[in-house]
Amino acid sequence: xxxxxxxxxxxxxxxxxxxxxxxxxxxxxxxxxxxxxxxxxxxxxxxxxxxxxxxxxxxxxxxxxxxxxxxxxxxxxxxxxxxxxxxxxxxxxxxxxxxxxxxxxxxxxxxxxxxxxxxxxxxxxxxxxxxxxxxxxxxxxxxxxxxxxxxxxxxxxxxxxxxxxxxxxxxxxxxxxxxxxxxxxxxxxxxxxxxxxxxxxxxxxxxxxxxxxxxxxxxxxxxxxxxxxxxxxxxxxxxxxxxxxxxxxxxxxxxxxxxxxxxxxxxx
Numbered sequence: 001x002x003x004x005x006x007x008x009x010x011x012x013x014x015x016x017x018x019x020x021x022x023x024x025x026x027x028x029x030x031x032x033x034x035x036x037x038x039x040x041x042x043x044x045x046x047x048x049x050x051x052x053x054x055x056x057x058x059x060x061x062x063x064x065x066x067x068x069x070x071x072x073x074x075x076x077x078x079x080x081x082x083x084x085x086x087x088x089x090x091x092x093x094x095x096x097x098x099x100x101x102x103x104x105x106x107x108x109x110x111x112x113x114x115x116x117x118x119x120x121x122x123x124x125x126x127x128x129x130x131x132x133x134x135x136x137x138x139x140x141x142x143x144x145x146x147x148x149x150x151x152x153x154x155x156x157x158x159x160x161x162x163x164x165x166x167x168x169x170x171x172x173x174x175x176x177x178x179x180x181x182x183x184x185x186x187x188x189x190x191x192x193x194x195x196x197x198x199x200x201x202x203x204x205x206x207x208x209x210x211x212x213x214x215x216x217x218x219x220x221x222x223x224x225x226x227x228x229x230x231x232x233x234x235x236x237x238x239x240x241x242x243x244x245x246x247x248x249x250x251x252x253x254x255x256x257x258x259x260x261x262x263x264x265x266x267x268x
Contacts, residue, residue, distance in 0.1 A: 072105060144179055219247055
């Protein structure tokens with residue numbers, strides 16, 4: 001297990017960041033969304049939106065949801081955008097209604113479980129995800145979501161079994177590799193975390209959240225300049241600044257920002 005950066009206290013920082021981390025886990029499990037399903041207004045991918053655009057998307061999709069609250073596609077998309085806006089309780093309420101209208105739909109149950117987890121209802125989320133899974137036709141996304149919830153419950157060994165089961169079904173899937181890396185990051189094994197996260201970032205289809213997780217793992221080891229370079233990759237200037245701001249916020253929780261920057265400068 002890798003040592004923490006000198007002078008830091010990684011576990012309290014990570015525990016304090018549990019809400020952010022589970023958001024990253026579950027975003028990876030959700031797959032990519034282009035917000036063009038059903039009667040939802042077409043827009044650019046959610047991952048490419050800034051905060052203002054996300055608020056606008058929530059308003060537009062909310063109008064479509066209000067007109068047809070039983071539409072599964074609109075409900076799932078609306079709950080997803082609400083979570084990205086930090087409106088977790090409202091996202092859960094939306095998915096409760098969608099699940100009532102579609103009680104046997106695996107995708108609906110999976111989205112419901114993610115909404116429960118984001119709202120802090122971890123055991124209920126795990127139960128919902130398990131109910132959505134079918135042993136004869138296992139879904140890798142559900143396996144990964146189950147692992148993310150188990151990690152937040154402190155059951156890391158079980159979580160990693162689920163991630164590896166997901167990778168058996170969907171080899172080299174970047175979101176699963178990222179979740180596996182974050183599992184090791186939570187356990188303070190930063191070198192192993194970096195290995196999986198770097199592998200995830202190199203896969204086709206890896207999105208900004210994967211690189212953001214890699215930047216965090218690198219930054220927590222004291223290699224801040226490298227972490228900032230990773231956080232800025234393949235993004236617009238505005239998105240890059242948002243990623244770097246996130247990285248600074250995470251590192252500052254353990255009062256490590258100035259220490260890591262100073263150590264990085266001292267080695268150059």
